[in-house]
Amino acid sequence: MxxxxxxxxxxxxxxxxxxxxxxxxxxxxxxxxxxxxxxxDSFKPALNNKNINEQDDESLTDLQKINQNTSKTKLRKDLSSRHIQMISLGSSIGTGLFVGTGGALSQGGPGGIMIAWILTASAVFATMQGLGELCVTFPISGGFNVYASRFIEPSVGFAVGWNYFLQFYVLLPLELVAAAITIQYWSSNINSDAFVIIFWFLILIITLLGVRGYGEVEFILSTIKVLAVVGFIILGIVLISGGGPNKQFIGGKYWHNPGPFANGFKGVASNIVTAAFSYGGTELVGLTASEASNARKSLPKAIKQVFWRIILFYFGSLVMISCLVPYDDKRLMGSSSVDLVSSPFTIAIVNGGIKGLPSVINAVILISVLSVGNSSVFACSRTLNSLAEQGMAPKWMGYIDRAGRPLVAIIITNLFGLFALIAANDNAQQAAFDWLLALSGLSTIFTWLTINLSHIRFRSALKFQGRSLNELPYVSQTGIWGSYYGLLLNFLFLIAQFWVALFPLGGKPNAYDFFLSYLGFPVTLAFWIGYKIWKKSFKLYLKSNEIDIDSGRVDIDIDVLQQELAEEKAKLAEKNLLIRFFKFWC
Structure with missing residues (x-):
């Protein structure tokens, strides 16, 4: 002292x-x-080791409580770099890739699907860079929804946080249903409800193992998915070249007949939200920040490597699919999030005349949906815990036990997973899930949009308060202009989705289709307005001098940080050009 x-x-x-x-x-x-x-004893409340500089809650404003409580979370820091990378990667390789691409191909054609995924990928890259800068600097509980609260305005964090929670809350039963339906590929006499219970219990056990156990399981499941995608890409090259059992050279014939675009520009626009859903989950790295064992070392690597791996896997797969499956294939028309028979991966292998492998693909799809269901519990529980810490959810929902688990949030999330038991009734299943998904259908785009805006506001506060980028442990490679680009693209995505929702493909304007596609917007707006009324605060945004850029900071000792960064740069400068290029981007 x-x-x-x-x-x-x-x-x-x-x-x-x-x-x-x-x-x-x-x-x-x-x-x-x-x-x-x-x-x-591990289920007892975590020991409350108060920070010596901590103030009593009564003397703090709501914003100060948010900054303080999320900076001193009791979550255990047990996730290594490989865990973080695979959690983010694994949550993105699931039904969005294996199944969702089938519906996108039938709506937009091979050209439409490539344009939509490339455009969305550029937005994801810019967004992830801004998120990387924020979560490495502020490895706090709740990640991006807290950034929205402290850098934009608490009502925005409230709206985005609850919308993100709903997205993954609904996703768990959806993935359980998809897993049960995948089992029926091998036998139609299997009882769906029985397997829903089995898979639900399996996910419950995994999520109660603690964050390290969850990380290890997710690492294994994600590795299997990655190997399967790489294997499919290699097989696709062989089939396109005429090396399959049919010995038929395919090349790019489906790009000529039936053609590159299915429904013109509207087909491309309709694919954008599907692409966003497919890439959804890359932002999960922002939620893992508070449980990372070494945030400054592991998070930048995860931010950069995960994106490039997704680009490789997604674009490699999409090129194979667009060459091996015509967009007018009738089997694609039934594509939905729980209709795994219409997976373009399976169709491509069947068209290639290969027997046995469709079963392997369906086994991989089964692993994928369980993995995404597992990740959805992680995302839900951490988001709900963060909302409770911010005073935006009942305090008891933020209960953390001595094992560092947000126990109540995990239980609440898993209990809703039993909603999947309606799988026995196909009609009820389709109607219920369609509307539940509609509640948070635009959640991914809203989340990315606020990440970009949070990064812009953070940089504005940093500049206004006379602070330098030199004190940041990681600086976005695309800078503030990358966040402006991501913000603009995500805003355009919302406009494109509004257009497609109002004038659906192959149909006339109607309220049912519109709200099914765009219900997420009024729901998010209602959350935002509701918080304003609740708190009786009608401020639209925080001014730069009101933004706290110190609470929850990592590596506060600027001199030590600069010395470490200088040493790392010096070591890298001694390497050859190829290694320096790899380190910069990966």
């Missing part, structure tokens, strides 16, 4: 002593009790 004030050294000593005391307590407990008792 110097001049009556706590310094970074004092804080470090305090945290170390707290950690030591906690470890000693845990060791003593382990010696005095058996494994079963320790297991039961």
């Amino acid at each position: 110097r001049n009556g004030k706590y310094t970074n050294e004092d804080q470090l000593k305090y945290e170390n002593s707290t950690t030591t005391n906690t470890s000693s307590s845990t060791t003593t407990t382990s010696e005095n009790h058996g494994i079963w008792q320790n297991f039961k």
Whole structure:
């Protein structure tokens, strides 16, 4: 302590002593009790080790509470770099790729699907760079929905947070239904409800293992999916070249007949939201920041590598699909999020005359939907926990146990997964899921849009308060202009979706189709207005001088940070051009 004030050294000593005391307590407990008792004790509330500089809640404004509470989360930092990369990657390789691309191909054609995915990819790249800068600088609980609260305005964080929660809340039962239907590929006599229960129980166990156990399981499942996609790309090249059982050279004939575009510009526009849904999940790295063991080292690598891997897997797969499956194939017409028979991957292999492999593809789809269902519990529970920490959800929903699990949020999410039991009734299933998905249908675009805006507002506050980019542990490679680009593209995506919702493909304007496609907008707007009325605060945005750019910061010691960055740059400068290029982008 110097001049009556706590310094970074004092804080470090305090945290170390707290950690030591906690470890000693845990060791003593382990010696005095058996494994079963320790297991039961893990569900007790996490020990409340208060920060020495922490203020009482009564003396803080709502915004100050948000900044303070999310900066001192009790979530355990057990995720390594490989866990973070695979969680983000695994949540993106699922039904959006294996099934959703079938409907997109039938609506937009091969040219339409490539344009939509490339355009969306550029927006994702810019958005992920801005998110990387924010989550490396602020590895706090809740990630992007908290950034919206502290850099834009709390009502925006409230609206985006609850909308994002709804997106993954509905996704869990949807994925359980998809898994049960995939099982029926091998036998139509299988009871769907029985397998829904089996898969639900499996996901429940995984999510209760703790964040490290979840990370290990997700790493394995995602590795299988990645290998399957790579294998499909290699097989696709062989089939296109005429190396399949049919010995028929395919080349780009389907680009000529039936043609590159199915429904012109409207077909491309309709594919954009499907593409956004497919890429949805890349932003999950923002939620893992608070549980990363070394945020400054692992998050930048995850931000850069995950995107390029997705680009490789998605575009490699899309090129194969567009060459192997004509967009007017009748099997594509029934494409939906739970109709796995219409997967273009399966159709491509069947068209190539290969027997047996469709079963392998369906097995991979089964693993994929379970993996995405698993990730949805992670996303839901962390988002709900963050909302509770921000005072935007009941406080009891933010309960964290001694194992570092947001226990109540995990249970709430898993319980709704049992909604999948309506799988036995096909009609009820389709109507219920369609409208539940519609509630958060634009959630991914809203999330990306606010990430870009949060990054812009953060940079504005940094400049206004006379702070330098040199104090940031990671700087966006696309800079603030990348965030402006991402903001513009996501805004255009909303306009394109409005147009397609109002004038649907192959139909006339009608309220049913419009709200099915665009219900997410009025729902998000209602959340935003509702929070304003609740808090009786009608401020549209935070001014630059009102933005807190210090709470929850990592590597506060600027001199040490600059020394580390300088050493890393010096080591990299000694490498050859190829390695420097790889390190910059990967």
